[in-house]
Amino acid sequence: MHAEYYLPVKVLHLTSMNKGKTFSISVGKGINKEEISLDFMLKPLLLLLVIWFVFLLDTFLNLRMYEFGVFPQRWQSLLGIVLSPILHGDLKHIANNSLPLFILLSAIYFFYPRNAKPVLWISWIFTGLMVWFFARESYHIGASGLIYAFASFIFFSGILRSNANLLALSLLIVFLYGGLVWGLAPIEERVSYEGHISGGIIGVVLAWYFRKSEPRSFKSERLAFEDISDDLSHEIEKYGQDYWMGHTARNDYPLTIHYHIQEKKEPNEKPNSIS
Structure with missing residues (x-):
């Protein structure tokens, strides 16, 4: 060697x-x-x-x-x-x-x-x-x-x-x-x-x-529910208002919703339709 x-x-x-x-x-x-x-x-x-x-x-x-x-x-x-x-x-x-x-x-x-x-x-x-x-x-x-x-x-x-x-x-x-x-x-x-x-x-x-001596501590970084916040002020300050406006779904047009209410009737009858 x-x-x-x-x-x-x-x-x-x-x-x-x-x-x-x-x-x-x-x-x-x-x-x-x-x-x-x-x-x-x-x-x-x-x-x-x-x-x-x-x-x-x-x-x-x-x-x-x-x-x-x-x-x-x-x-x-x-x-x-x-x-x-x-x-x-x-x-x-x-x-x-x-x-x-x-x-x-x-x-x-x-x-x-x-x-x-x-x-x-x-x-x-x-x-x-x-x-x-x-x-x-x-x-x-x-x-x-x-x-x-x-x-x-x-x-x-x-x-x-x-x-x-x-x-x-x-x-x-x-x-x-x-x-x-x-x-x-x-x-x-x-x-x-x-x-x-x-x-x-x-x-x-x-x-x-030294088997019972404490080694370096390893701290978990698990996300808790209390860590989640609805406050977006920090993100808006970081990225700017224009970023969020450009990356957020916008619905500026009229919205029409169609739904049906159906009652139990005879088989030959049609359900009422409301729009």
Whole structure:
């Protein structure tokens, strides 16, 4: 999956296994439009900018920052728990992780605004801790441990909550990022499947822990009878009197109505006709 490059020690990459798939969050009738803003994208975008800044700095200055990643069971590597998600090995590595990280974290900030911050930081720290305890002896770098945590959280949160909108989001995650499951298997030597598994487990735990926390409110826009008014002053003011005169049925000509009153009579008799 990654371009091979020489390092004095083996470096394992945390990388998303799905490439080239994107999705957008559409705002439907069920969401109060007055509450919609793009603020939910700001923190994910800021995180992405930091990751790219560190990558470019490492690339151009040759800082060998992979050494700040997580090396399991080395005490001096504990700092890597904090730093490893923002470190990437090459352009392909960071490119594979950038879009899924931004999309999934933005979705969490949008649909689960109360849980977004703890989900981010708990996933960040505990995924790294699990890698430090249980992974192979090598440097583990990359953000896809977070990607697996976020995808797992979104999917299982929709399953555990009785909310049709969140369940639909879970199914969307399956459709777009179902391929992440292949990253849980030790298929490629240079890919840190331990980080993927750790993130997936943390996501499940967080989904269960926050299962009773309120997500973003979805307000119904059903039309009630009291919302219907006979007052057309607003429409007349908006479109003008001429519009309504030109689009209203007019009857300026004489109107003749013909009707019949029929009494029950003998079969041979004709009914009276009045016009």
